[in-house]
Amino acid sequence: xxxxxxxxxxxxxxxxxxxxxxxxxxxxxxxxxxxxxxxxxxxxxxxxxxxxxxxxxxxxxxxxxxxxxxxxxxxxxxxxxxxxxxxxxxxxxxxxxxxxxxxxxxxxxxxxxxxxxxxxxxxxxxxxxxxxxxxxxxxxxxxxxxxxxxxxxxxxxxxxxxxxxxxxxxxxxxxxxxxxxxxxxxxxxxxxxxxxxxxxxxxxxxxxxxxxxxxxxxxxxxxxxxxxxxxxxxxxxxxxxxxxxxxxxxxxxxxxxxxxxxxxxxxxxxxxxxxxxxxxxxxxxxxxxxxxxxxxxxxxxxxxxxxxxxxxxxxxxxxxxxxxxxxxxxxxxxxxxxxxxxxxxxxxxxxxxxxxxxxxxxxxxxxxxxxxxxxxxxxxxxxxxxxxxxxxxxxxxxxxxxxxxxxxxxxxxxxxxxxxxxxxxxxxxxxxxxxxxxxxxxxxxxxxxxxxxxxxxxxxx
Amino acid sequence: xxxxxxxxxxxxxxxxxxxxxxxxxxxxxxxxxxxxxxxxxxxxxxxxxxxxxxxxxxxxxxxxxxxxxxxxxxxxxxxxxxxxxxxxxxxx
Numbered sequence: 158x159x160x161x162x163x164x165x166x167x168x169x170x171x172x173x174x175x176x177x178x179x180x181x182x183x184x185x186x187x188x189x190x191x192x193x194x195x196x197x198x199x200x201x202x203x204x205x206x207x208x209x210x211x212x213x214x215x216x217x218x219x220x221x222x223x224x225x226x227x228x229x230x231x232x233x234x235x236x237x238x239x240x241x242x243x244x245x246x247x248x249x250x251x252x253x254x255x256x257x258x259x260x261x262x263x264x265x266x267x268x269x270x271x272x273x274x275x276x277x278x279x280x281x282x283x284x285x286x287x288x289x290x291x292x293x294x295x296x297x298x299x300x301x302x303x304x305x306x307x308x309x310x311x312x313x314x315x316x317x318x319x320x321x322x323x324x325x326x327x328x329x330x331x332x333x334x335x336x337x338x339x340x341x342x343x344x345x346x347x348x349x350x351x352x353x354x355x356x357x358x359x360x361x362x363x364x365x366x367x368x369x370x371x372x373x374x375x376x377x378x379x380x381x382x383x384x385x386x387x388x389x390x391x392x393x394x395x396x397x398x399x400x401x402x403x404x405x406x407x408x409x410x411x412x413x414x415x416x417x418x419x420x421x422x423x424x425x426x427x428x429x430x431x432x433x434x435x436x437x438x439x440x441x442x443x444x445x446x447x448x449x450x451x452x453x454x455x456x457x458x459x460x461x462x463x464x465x466x467x468x469x470x471x472x473x474x475x476x477x478x479x480x481x482x483x484x485x486x487x488x489x490x491x492x493x494x495x496x497x498x499x500x501x502x503x504x505x506x507x508x509x510x511x512x513x514x515x516x517x518x519x520x521x522x523x524x525x526x527x528x529x530x531x532x533x534x535x536x537x538x539x540x541x542x543x544x545x546x547x548x549x550x551x552x553x554x555x556x557x558x559x560x561x562x563x564x565x566x567x568x569x570x571x572x573x574x575x576x577x578x579x580x581x582x583x584x585x586x587x588x589x590x591x592x593x594x595x596x597x598x599x600x601x602x603x604x605x606x607x608x609x610x611x612x613x614x615x616x617x618x
Numbered sequence: 619x620x621x622x623x624x625x626x627x628x629x630x631x632x633x634x635x636x637x638x639x640x641x642x643x644x645x646x647x648x649x650x651x652x653x654x655x656x657x658x659x660x661x662x663x664x665x666x667x668x669x670x671x672x673x674x675x676x677x678x679x680x681x682x683x684x685x686x687x688x689x690x691x692x693x694x695x696x697x698x699x700x701x702x703x704x705x706x707x708x709x710x
Contacts, residue, residue, distance in 0.1 A: 212672030225690025233698035258685035262670035403637025507649030
């Protein structure tokens with residue numbers, strides 16, 4: 158059989174494996190097999206590509222493949238589950254830079270010069286480049302190498318607008334005019350502008366908005382691969398890239414909806430940068446009632462239904478194992494224990510679910526806000542661990558609040574609420590939380606892990 | 619050339635619609651593995667990287683080889699870390 162036909166048939170098979178694999182990733186029972194199918198599709202695509210007759214020298218391919226695989230292997234097996242958001246961010250970035258390099262390699266080899274081909278290169282370099290630096294900044298923010306605070310400056314929108322205009326000019330020159338500067342200079346200038354765009358795009362976005370950014374960068378890494386597919390006229394890149402692009406966009410949309418904010422608002426508003434003190438009620442909201450772990454234990458011991466609401470604070474304190482232990486002891490004590498997880502809790506989509514899965518919490522006791530809100534009145538005790546804005550009653554009661562309209566977990570409707578918190582400092586959004594002042598709320602001050610461990614030892618008694 | 623591009627755009631449009639249909643109903647429990655699994659798929663750019671890396675021109679080889687390196691981190695790391703995460707999702 159003709160090699161070209163064999164290669165293309167294999168690419169179709171790969172595409173099918175990607176599609177079925179992604180489909181199976183949608184259900185917990187089949188997800189692992191789905192991931193395996195998808196990786197088989199990748200292996201097939203890579204192996205069949207190695208048969209390509211245009212490949213002259215295999216040494217560099219082999220060296221880079223082996224080196225990259227070793228790095229990927231160690232990164233994937235050594236990473237701590239709490240560092241997963243950074244990990245996903247950096248992998249997105251590597252996908253982006255790889256697509257940029259593929260586009261660049263095709264451009265300097267100069268095999269075509271039609272506007273369609275050049276346009277594909279332009280998009281590959283632009284999207285790939287901004288995915289790369291955007292992911293690096295996201296990585297820096299998530300691992301706290303750089304501040305997670307939104308970075309805003311005067312005239313930010315103007316600078317961004319200007320940058321986009323310059324990129325358009327370079328693009329038009331590259332596609333249609335091809336003068337003033339050489340191909341190499343065009344490429345370097347475009348890559349530089351794309352890198353700059355990625356940086357400027359992520360720095361104004363705060364840590365708690367990272368679930369949106371990671372999902373969006375995920376989408377971009379797919380779109381970059383898709384654009385690269387148009388450069389080398391390869392259908393498997395287009396299919397796989399488009400699938401990833403679409404899935405990333407859907408996740409982005411889910412995250413935005415969970416915050417009741419538009420994508421534009423997340424990207425450009427620098428939410429939480431400078432809390433507008435004037436807009437907040439400065440009046441005394443009431444008394445905060447602290448409680449000791451010993452007293453909290455007595456209430457928990459009598460509870461027959463307990464809802465645990467984890468947030469980013471649980472990840473920071475690495476308290477997930479202690480939380481699982483507490484949950485088990487409560488169950489042994491006869492209580493029904495559920496975990497309510499807000500879609501944007503943590504720093505990436507599904508962050509809390511991964512941490513609790515790591516701690517061996519069964520996924521069928523993890524519930525979503527809309528499942529648990531209607532039955533909140535029947536919950537005896539709600540334990541909020543390191544979550545703040547996602548349980549802020551202002552989101553439904555106070556029209557003046559910046560988070561008004563955001564769907565929350567309505568823990569204030571439970572009979573008793575325990576809030577484990579390090580101090581009275583406000584949450585990421587810089588908003589005061591009236592939950593802490595409610596008559597049914599008791600504050601458990603201190604490190605989340607220590608607090609929960611104390612509760613656990615009280616139970617073990 | 620032009621007809622080929624049109625065909626590829628056709629594939630692109632259908633793939634996007636397919637992707638939207640596939641992903642819409644994923645429970646939030648699986649959002650992270652879905653994202654990292656999808657991310658590994660975006661490493662498909664490795665195919666293009668291999669072709670560039672195997673060419674005869676020095677600059678193309680250099681760019682292509684760097685691309686192979688980054689894309690293979692993305693692919694191998696992405697699939698393994700997804701598998702590791704999914705291994706933790708258990709039901710009692």
